[in-house]
Amino acid sequence: MRMGILGSIQEKEGLSVPFVSEQAPPEVGPDHRRSAATDNIQQLGQINVPTMESNIFCLSVIGQVEGHMILPPQNKTTKYEHLIPQLVAAEQNPRIEGVLIILNTVGGDVEAGLAIAEMIASLSKPTVTLVLGGGHSIGVPIAVSADHSIIAESATMTIHPIRMTGLVISVPQTFEYLDKMQERVNRFIVTHSRISEEKLKELLFKTGEVPRDIGATVGGPDAVRYGLIHQVGGIGDAIRELNRRMEERRAGRPMEVPLQ
Amino acid sequence: MTLYTVLPLEHVLAGVEEMDYAFEDVVINGISMQVEFLGATRARIVRLYSADLADYLNPRYSPGSIIRYQPVRESD
Numbered sequence: 001m002r003m004g005i006l007g008s009i010q011e012k013e014g015l016s017v018p019f020v021s022e023q024a025p026p027e028v029g030p031d032h033r034r035s036a037a038t039d040n041i042q043q044l045g046q047i048n049v050p051t052m053e054s055n056i057f058c059l060s061v062i063g064q065v066e067g068h069m070i071l072p073p074q075n076k077t078t079k080y081e082h083l084i085p086q087l088v089a090a091e092q093n094p095r096i097e098g099v100l101i102i103l104n105t106v107g108g109d110v111e112a113g114l115a116i117a118e119m120i121a122s123l124s125k126p127t128v129t130l131v132l133g134g135g136h137s138i139g140v141p142i143a144v145s146a147d148h149s150i151i152a153e154s155a156t157m158t159i160h161p162i163r164m165t166g167l168v169i170s171v172p173q174t175f176e177y178l179d180k181m182q183e184r185v186n187r188f189i190v191t192h193s194r195i196s197e198e199k200l201k202e203l204l205f206k207t208g209e210v211p212r213d214i215g216a217t218v219g220g221p222d223a224v225r226y227g228l229i230h231q232v233g234g235i236g237d238a239i240r241e242l243n244r245r246m247e248e249r250r251a252g253r254p255m256e257v258p259l260q
Numbered sequence: 261m262t263l264y265t266v267l268p269l270e271h272v273l274a275g276v277e278e279m280d281y282a283f284e285d286v287v288i289n290g291i292s293m294q295v296e297f298l299g300a301t302r303a304r305i306v307r308l309y310s311a312d313l314a315d316y317l318n319p320r321y322s323p324g325s326i327i328r329y330q331p332v333r334e335s336d
Binding site: 057064067068069070071072073074075079081082085086088089090092093106107108109110111113134136137138158160162163164165178181185210212 | 261262263264265266267268269270272273274275276278279281307308311313314316317322323
């Protein structure tokens, strides 16, 4: 299983890999691998667990979803311009049979978030999302974009209106613009989950739950009850569901005919 | 650009005016990328501009990875 992008870095032998990533599959024979492992023990006092080629591509969406603007460095960000080609590669690579998306995000850029959500929704391979910790704001459309969505019992999703700060010159136009932005997000959520538009709007404009704002904090079981997410669960459920869907897909299409 | 996030915008954007990056475009192993200099011999990958699809799945080229420069004599 190969992981997506993260900002944190761990340097090793001049190369560096994000700390959640596994090494790229070695291109050398078993003998070379053994000597590389011995080198690692001698030089670093540690050994890499032998990597098994996985047929699941795992993508993590963490921190802020970064869009058209580079955010200041105190933000942990998920860079959408890297995720999009990764999803293209996952769709195209015949060895990848399913995609698992793990979310723990505070939201971010509307356009970038919707782009990622649309990409996941239009993948032909089975997809499962798992919300851990939080899947807030623009994380909600990403969370509902997969074939099957799972939320940890302790995780929450904050559903609130898009807001802005700063100088507003043309109030009616600004209102209209933000309303249209919100409408895009709402439409995606409603068409990719079982929640009704009325219920979503009720949550959006709820008062008394979210500090400094209107909106609702929806916990794991409530997200399932409202029809936003399919089930409460964890990584075991996510992998099981993905494997089931991958098997189903294999059974439906037993012949892999390469495109010429 | 519209940010839709639970974090207060003033927290997300704090320090945006002081951001001063030394970005440079380089080509490594046929991959064109933007890097941020970290001193004379090291740089951090910011984004890949153009790469083989498989390179996007290779963690060695993921944003945040460090690349190193080797000083060589100019006449070499």
